[in-house]
Amino acid sequence: MTGIETAGSGDRISRMGWIVAITIIGAMVVEGIDLQFMAMALPSLIKEFHLSNIQAGFLATVTLAGQMAGGIFTGWIADRIGRAKVVAWGIAWFSVMTAALAFTETFEQFAIVRFLGGVGLSAVYSVGCVFVNEYIPTAKRNTVLGAVSAGSPVGYALAAVGASYLIPHYGWRPMFWISAVPAIATIFLLKHLKDPESWTAARTQKTLEDRPSNEWSMIFKDKFVLKMVLAWTVCSIAFQAGYYSANNWMPTYLQNGLGIKMSSVGWFVAGNFVMMIFGKVLAGYASDKFGRKPIWVISSVLTAAAFPILAYNVTAQNAGFMLLFIGLFYGCPNSVANTYISESFPTRVRGTAFALVYNLGRIGGMVAPVALGYIASRYTFSMGLGFLGFAYVVAAITALLFIKEKAFDPTSKSPDADEQIESSTAGHAMLTASGKKA
Template structure:
C-alpha cells in the first residue's frame, strides 16, 4: 500500500510544470468560460419575470403558456446565433487563438448588457441572438487553446478543469439572482453580464498564442479548413462528433433552460411566495452546478481508464435516466419539489459529459484545422437544438405542461448510444500536430 502511494506521488511530481504564460492563459480561458456560463444561464433565470413584463408591451398576454412559448422561441434564436458562431473557428486558425477568444467574450458581454435596455420581446430577441454568436465561439476557442498550450501529460485534466468554469458560471448566475435578481430585477441581472469585457481586455494584453499554433501557422500553406474537415480525411469523425454534440446539447439545454421555471412552478404549488420561489430556483441551480462541476472533474480520469467512448456512454445513460426521472416523474408528484431538486444534482453530474468533448475533439484534428473543427461541430448541434426548442415550445403550449416534453429529450441519449461506436477512440494518443 505504501509503495503504491509512493509511486503515485512520484508520477504527480514528474508532471511537466506549467509556466507563467500557460497559467495565465488557462485562467483567462477559464474566466471567459465561467462568465460565458453565467451569461447563458442569466436568461434561463430571468425568463419568467422578463417575459411577464415585456409580453404585454409587445401586444401579448403574459399567460404561462405564452411565457413558455416566447421563452422557447427566444432561446431558439439564441441557439441560432450560437450556431453561427462557427465563423470564429476559421478566424482562430488564421489569426490566432487568444485574439479571437477575446473578440468572442467582448461580443457576448456587450450585447448581454444591452439586453437590460429592452422595451419589448423583439429587442430582447435581437440582443440575445447577437450575444449567442459571441457565446458560441468561446467554448471552441478556450478548449482549443488549453489543449494546445498545456503539456501533453496535463492537457486531459486541463479539459476537465476548463469545463468546470461554465458551470461555475451557472452557480455565479444563481448567486447573483439570489441577491441582485430578487432585489433589483431582471434588468440588473443582464447588466452584470457586461462584466466580461474586462476579461477580454486582459486576455488581449497578457496571454500569448500557443507554441503549437505558432509553429503550425509558420509552416502551413493556407487551406480552406472548413472544406478540409468535411473532406475524405476527416468527414466521418466530423459528422459523428456533430451528432454526439447535438445530442448532448438537446438534452442538457432542455433540462437546464426549463429547470428554473420547473422549480418555480413546483415551489408555487407548494405554497411559497414569488420571492421565495425565485430563491428556491436559485438554490436548485446552484446544486445543479455543483453536481456538474463534480461530473467534469470525474470525467478525465475515467476517460483515461476506460476510454473516451465508454465514458461518454456512461454519461449518456446517466443523462437519459436523470432527465426522465426529474421531468417525467418527480415533476408530477404531489410534493415533488424535493425529489425534483435531488434528481437535478444527478442530472448535473452527468451533464459533465461536455468535458469529454473539450478533451476528445482536439485529439481528433490537426492544429491547422482544430479550431474550425471544434467550432463547426459545436455550432451544428446548436442549430439542431434551436429546432428542437421550437418543437419543445409548441409541445409545452399544446400539452399545457413542460414536464413531459422535456422528459422526452431523454430519448436522444438512447439514440446516442448507437452512434458512439462510430467515433474514433483516442485513448493513449498524443495531440496531433
C-alpha cells in the same frame, strides 16, 4: 517522421499553459453567469413581454443561434490569425451586447441583441477549448479540460443565487449590467496570452510549402476528417439538445410548474450546478485514466436514464434532491467532448472543425427548448423532460460506432500528420500506420 501527430514532450504543463487554462476557466464562468441569468430572467420576461411558451422557448435559444452563426466562422478565423486574438475580441463584443440587453424594451429588440451577443460568445467556448487543448499534454488534458468545462456551472450557480435576490428587488435588467463586468475584466488577462507552438508551427509549415490555405476544402477532401465532422455533428446536436433544454427550462418549471418560490429556486438550481461541477471534473479525470470513448458512452447512457427518472418523480418536496441527482450526470458528456473533439482533428483544421461541429450542434440546443415548450403546452412538461434522455442515447451510440479516440495530439509541433490531409485516404492511414509516412 510519422504519419500521426505524436505526443508532446513530457507531461509537465507549462507556465503559459496554466495561464491559458485559468483565463479560459474565467471566461467560462462569465459565460455560465450570462446563460443562467437568461434562464432566471425568463419568467419575468414572459410576464413583461406577454410571451407564450413557444415564444419563451425561442427567446431562450436565440443566443445559441448567434453562437452557431458566429462560431462556425470564429474557428476558421482562429486557424488563420491565432487563438488568442479571436477569444479576446469575442469577449469584448459579447460584453457590450450583454450590457445592451438592459436597455431593450420589446421582445424583438431583446432577441436581436441577444443574437448579436451570441456571435461574440461563440469564440469563448469553441476557440477557448481548442486553445487550452493545444497547451496541455495528453496525460492531463481532459482533467484540465474538465475543470475548464466546470467553469460554466460555477457561473450558473453564482447567477442562480444572485438572481434569486436581484430579480425580486430590482428586476431583471440590472443582472445584465453585472454580467458584463467580469467579461471586461477577462479581456485584460487575454492581453498576456500567446498562441500555442503547435499552431505557429502548422502555419509556418503551410507558408513554407505554399500549401492551399483553405481549411474548408481540407476538411471535405479528407475522408477520415469528413467522417469525424459528420459523426461529431450528430453527437453535438444530441447532447446539446438535452443540456440546453434542461438549463433553459428548469428554473421556469420549478417556479411555474411546481410552485416553488424564486428564492428557493435559486438555491435548488445552484445545488444542481454545484453537483455538475463535481461530475464534470470527475468525468475529465476518468477520461484521462480510462479513455475518452468509454467515459463518453457511460456518462451519456447514465444521463439518458436519469432524465426520465427526474421527470416522473420530481415534486415540490423532493426537487432539491432530484436536481442534485440529475446535476451529477448531464454535464459529463460535455466535459469529455472538449478534448475528444479536439483530438479528432489535425492542427491545421482543428479550430475550423471543432467550431463547425460544436456550433452545428447548437441546432439541437435551439430546436429542443422550443419543442419542449410545445410539448409542455400540449401535454406536460414531464413528458418533454423525460424525452430528453433519448438525445443522450443517440450521442452514446454514434460515438461508440464511429468515433476513434486520440486520433491526433493537439500539442504536437510536427506538421507531418497534416501532410496527409491532401489524400482522401489520409485519415485511415494515420490511424493504422503510425510508423510509416504516407
